[in-house]
Amino acid sequence: MGADRPAGTHDAEGAGDCQALSMRPGPTQRQVPTRSAGGAVCGVSAAPRLEPGSRVQFLHGIGPQRSRDYERLGIVTVEHLLRHYPRTWLDARRFVRIGELRPGELLTVEAAVHSAAAVRARSGRSDLIVALKDGTGTLGCTFFGQPFLARTLRPGVRVVVSGELDPFEPRMTNPMFEVVEGDIEALLHVGRLVPVHALTRGLTARSMRRSVREALDAIGERVADPLPEDLRATLGLPGLASALRDIHFPEDPAALERARGRLAFEELFLVQMVLALRRRALAEAGEGLVTSTSGELARRAIEALPWALTAGQQRALEEIVADLARPQPMQRILLGDVGSGKTVVAFLAALHALEAGHQVAFMAPTEILARQHAATLTRLALTVGVQVEALTGATPAAERRALGARLESGAPVLLVGTHALLEEKVKLPRLGLAIVDEQHRFGVRQRALLARKGVIPDVLVMTATPIPRTLMLACYGDLAISALRERPAGRGRLVTRIAGDEKFPQVLEFMARELVAGRQAFVVVPMIEEGGRMEARAAEVEFRRLAASRELAPFAVGLLHGRLPAEEKQRAMAEFATGRLHVLVTTTVVEVGVDVPNATVMVIESADRFGLTQLHQLRGRVGRGEARSVCVLVPGPTAGVQARERLETLARTDDGFEIAEADLRLRGPGELWGTRQSGLPRFRLADPVRDAERLEQARDQARARVEADPVLGRPVNAALREALLAGFREPLELALGG
Ligand code: ADP
Numbered sequence: 054m055g056a057d058r059p060a061g062t063h064d065a066e067g068a069g070d071c072q073a074l075s076m077r078p079g080p081t082q083r084q085v086p087t088r089s090a091g092g093a094v095c096g097v098s099a100a101p102r103l104e105p106g107s108r109v110q111f112l113h114g115i116g117p118q119r120s121r122d123y124e125r126l127g128i129v130t131v132e133h134l135l136r137h138y139p140r141t142w143l144d145a146r147r148f149v150r151i152g153e154l155r156p157g158e159l160l161t162v163e164a165a166v167h168s169a170a171a172v173r174a175r176s177g178r179s180d181l182i183v184a185l186k187d188g189t190g191t192l193g194c195t196f197f198g199q200p201f202l203a204r205t206l207r208p209g210v211r212v213v214v215s216g217e218l219d220p221f222e223p224r225m226t227n228p229m230f231e232v233v234e235g236d237i238e239a240l241l242h243v244g245r246l247v248p249v250h251a252l253t254r255g256l257t258a259r260s261m262r263r264s265v266r267e268a269l270d271a272i273g274e275r276v277a278d279p280l281p282e283d284l285r286a287t288l289g290l291p292g293l294a295s296a297l298r299d300i301h302f303p304e305d306p307a308a309l310e311r312a313r314g315r316l317a318f319e320e321l322f323l324v325q326m327v328l329a330l331r332r333r334a335l336a337e338a339g340e341g342l343v344t345s346t347s348g349e350l351a352r353r354a355i356e357a358l359p360w361a362l363t364a365g366q367q368r369a370l371e372e373i374v375a376d377l378a379r380p381q382p383m384q385r386i387l388l389g390d391v392g393s394g395k396t397v398v399a400f401l402a403a404l405h406a407l408e409a410g411h412q413v414a415f416m417a418p419t420e421i422l423a424r425q426h427a428a429t430l431t432r433l434a435l436t437v438g439v440q441v442e443a444l445t446g447a448t449p450a451a452e453r454r455a456l457g458a459r460l461e462s463g464a465p466v467l468l469v470g471t472h473a474l475l476e477e478k479v480k481l482p483r484l485g486l487a488i489v490d491e492q493h494r495f496g497v498r499q500r501a502l503l504a505r506k507g508v509i510p511d512v513l514v515m516t517a518t519p520i521p522r523t524l525m526l527a528c529y530g531d532l533a534i535s536a537l538r539e540r541p542a543g544r545g546r547l548v549t550r551i552a553g554d555e556k557f558p559q560v561l562e563f564m565a566r567e568l569v570a571g572r573q574a575f576v577v578v579p580m581i582e583e584g585g586r587m588e589a590r591a592a593e594v595e596f597r598r599l600a601a602s603r604e605l606a607p608f609a610v611g612l613l614h615g616r617l618p619a620e621e622k623q624r625a626m627a628e629f630a631t632g633r634l635h636v637l638v639t640t641t642v643v644e645v646g647v648d649v650p651n652a653t654v655m656v657i658e659s660a661d662r663f664g665l666t667q668l669h670q671l672r673g674r675v676g677r678g679e680a681r682s683v684c685v686l687v688p689g690p691t692a693g694v695q696a697r698e699r700l701e702t703l704a705r706t707d708d709g710f711e712i713a714e715a716d717l718r719l720r721g722p723g724e725l726w727g728t729r730q731s732g733l734p735r736f737r738l739a740d741p742v743r744d745a746e747r748l749e750q751a752r753d754q755a756r757a758r759v760e761a762d763p764v765l766g767r768p769v770n771a772a773l774r775e776a777l778l779a780g781f782r783e784p785l786e787l788a789l790g791g
């Protein structure tokens with residue numbers, strides 16, 4: 054370990070920073086740190102040295118232009134550069150003689166340059182052709198478009214090249230190469246596990262590796278380790294310095310795996326710390342209202358329902374009601390597939406809060422859904438004489454003012470709106486319960502905003518996105534979970550079929566038969582860019598095509614997409630709901646919540662472009678009534694075999710959790726929710742599925758640490774605190790003051 058570190062860097066045992074400084078080689082002169090950290094106490098008035106916070110420009114070969122290139126990768130400081138982990142590593146460790154080279158494998162040879170000549174290709178491009186010899190044979194190397202390499206690869210120079218042999222000639226094309234100067238151990242670009250970093254225009258793999266090497270040597274030992282020493286000792290994790298060295302330039306796969314494991318743990322641990330701190334802060338706050346009632350209102354409402362609650366609904370309600378009765382603010386998520394009956398559970402919980410004289414806010418991700426929820430809740434509330442108020446973009450100003458005044462007076466109202474309720478200046482001084490539909494679009498920030506409305510309300514988030522347990526823990530570890538797993542009785546079967554593009558006419562005929570029988574159908578057009586103009590255009594084109602088709606001639610076809618004016622969206626939805634429209638051509642705006650039990654057919658075009666979870670949610674729009682429903686997935690013309698196989702998962706199973714796990718494995722967590730809206734943390738090395746065990750460890754360790762040191766004031770936690778505030782300031786405002 055560490056054998057490949059050039060002498061002169063400050064690794065001398067016990068030498069301390071001052072000595073290291075005096076041993077520093079040449080480049081130090083041009084290094085002007087922008088920030089001085091701990092080491093500056095040295096009394097030596099030597100040239101300032103590179104610090105972790107110094108800009109990358111102070112590294113060799115990085116001028117203003119290149120530093121702007123780095124900035125595009127989010128790399129500003131030298132420490133950022135070290136945190137730019139490789140995407141992958143090429144195993145070029147097999148050294149052979151030229152005579153032993155075989156095609157089909159990444160192999161490495163050490164040899165001398167025999168000759169090098171630039172040749173002009175017919176395209177006008179100049180290539181460099183180099184002949185290498187090692188006593189067992191001659192190897193030709195062609196470097197496309199790089200005649201300037203002749204200056205480096207001069208006859209007599211010893212080089213190491215790694216590459217694959219051409220199957221027909223003793224030749225390599227564009228092999229990786231490196232001139233051997235000193236120790237063969239110190240190779241960066243060949244003959245080792247070669248790191249492959251993500252690049253951007255202006256940066257080359259070689260320059261990146263050299264800069265990373267230089268940064269490691271200069272500051273690798275001085276980057277503050279967010280993992281406290283006692284924690285590392287307990288878990289047997291390597292320190293940050295060696296992990297950074299090994300993630301970029303591992304000596305062997307074991308060293309790489311140790312480094313990856315440690316850095317992945319760090320990512321998971323930081324997120325778990327955020328969650329644990331928030332959890333603790335909320336529990337401490339204790340400012341929540343205590344909702345303790347006889348439950349009379351809810352009981353009456355349950356009696357008035359035309360059906361009985363499922364066992365799952367009953368259990369979830371009990372869990373929620375128990376939380377409401379505690380002074381600590383509830384943080385609970387209600388998981389359940391589309392149509393599993395979450396809304397009723399939320400409504401009954403709301404009744405408990407209202408009965409206690411508290412206000413309730415019910416928030417949906419879109420206007421359409423907010424209005425739909427308002428309608429559903431108004432209907433449900435009729436039986437118990439509770440008033441439901443809606444506040445959306447369409448609410449007239451006068452009404453808005455009157456409602457605002459009532460709310461500000463603390464009247465117990467069930468208020469329905471979009472997530473914009475959070476941003477609005479709506480005053481809810483007696484907000485006891487906030488219900489948030491579709492949590493996966495609901496970020497940490499919004500939760501913090503909510504807490505500022507006055508008292509800290511109990512929060513119930515509902516989502517139909519079946520979140521795999523592993524990811525749940527990784528991202529929402531601070532939430533308690535209630536799950537609805539069974540579908541309410543009285544639902545017809547939902548069958549999913551896959552039909553190639555060429556079968557589209559038959560699909561339309563089938564649809565027409567259902568329509569004749571009085572049913573309705575959705576046609577979902579492929580997702581292009583979410584909510585974008587292209588998608589709207591595609592929907593319009595498809596709408597015109599279907600409206601003009603022979604099969605659908607006798608029926609009324611409507612159009613719904615996100616770019617339509619609000620009233621038109623509204624009208625399309627209403628007309629489809631009342632049955633005036635038979636077919637609705639739509640984009641993914643129907644994904645969440647739209648409830649038309651008479652719709653029994655859904656055709657999803659270019660289905661391969663969607664994630665499995667999203668398809669599962671989409672198809673949940675049908676099969677809500679008693680009749681049998683059919684969802685037809687039509688893969689796009691370019692869909693490959695794999696894409697079709699992926700779709701088979703949906704035809705095979707109806708279990709949302711299984712689908713979510715499959716999606717997570719296939720596409721990764723970022724894709725699953727679209728990281729940006731969801732506020733989900735981005736992991737670079739950690740993989741919640743593969744690192745499930747690590748994740749649990751991280752959670753346990755985080756909770757224990759917060760218990761022992763709630764504001765992270767102890768010196769051993771200082772670097773951890775810094776790292777958390779640097780990476781997660783917003784979500785932590787709540788926990789660490791703010
Ligand atoms: P989700 O919000 O989970 O998608 P909803 O709450 O909208 O599901 O419920 C879907 C439909 O099922 C609604 O029409 C609702 O009235 C009905 N429903 C809810 N619970 C039950 C139940 N226990 N038995 C029968 N139908 C139910």
Ligand code: MG
Nearest residue numbers: 392395396646
């Ligand atoms: Mg719903």
